[in-house]
Amino acid sequence: MGLGSIRIRVVTSRDEILGLGIEEKAVHLAFRPSDRDLFNLVKTCPGIELLQLPASSYDALSKFIKMYLASSGIHLVKGDVSGHWHDINNYFVIPAYVIEKIKELEVQGRTEEEIISEIANIRKISPDMILHLLHSSFLVSGPEMPRMSKV
Numbered sequence: 001m002g003l004g005s006i007r008i009r010v011v012t013s014r015d016e017i018l019g020l021g022i023e024e025k026a027v028h029l030a031f032r033p034s035d036r037d038l039f040n041l042v043k044t045c046p047g048i049e050l051l052q053l054p055a056s057s058y059d060a061l062s063k064f065i066k067m068y069l070a071s072s073g074i075h076l077v078k079g080d081v082s083g084h085w086h087d088i089n090n091y092f093v094i095p096a097y098v099i100e101k102i103k104e105l106e107v108q109g110r111t112e113e114e115i116i117s118e119i120a121n122i123r124k125i126s127p128d129m130i131l132h133l134l135h136s137s138f139l140v141s142g143p144e145m146p147r148m149s150k151v
Helices: 014-019 035-044 055-060 063-071 096-107 112-122 127-134
Strands: 006-011 026-029 050-053 075-078 091-094
Touching: 014 035, 026 035, 035 063, 050 055, 050 127, 055 075, 063 075, 075 127, 096 112, 096 127, 112 127
Parallel strands: 006 026, 026 050, 050 075
Antiparallel strands: 006 091
16 A cells, blocks of 8 residues: 655645634644744644744744644644745645655665655755654554545
């Protein structure tokens, strides 16, 4: 059974947060969120597992909000959705072949640095996101499939 693609919902303004569906599991906020925006996101998407923020927004988060997100079961990663056009599609997709390549490299015994380097050459994905994928349930095959939104 192959691994599926991962869909990350791209949110470009705080006004979009309350319109998100409860099924969203992975979200990228393309704006600098306030603490209130993040509380609204967790309330609107109770099953969210992954939150990606641009480096400047990530670095501006308080320790409190980082602890709040972690205690809510949300993995926070730093990165961008390079090459994504929000006006064409609300989702940034990490294709199945990228997930499969990460798994293949892991099975080969490659180091994290080698995996990051090779995957970054294939697709513009942040090192933090690659590490998250490497250490998450996405690489589990069998009856227990990943819980994040898949295509």
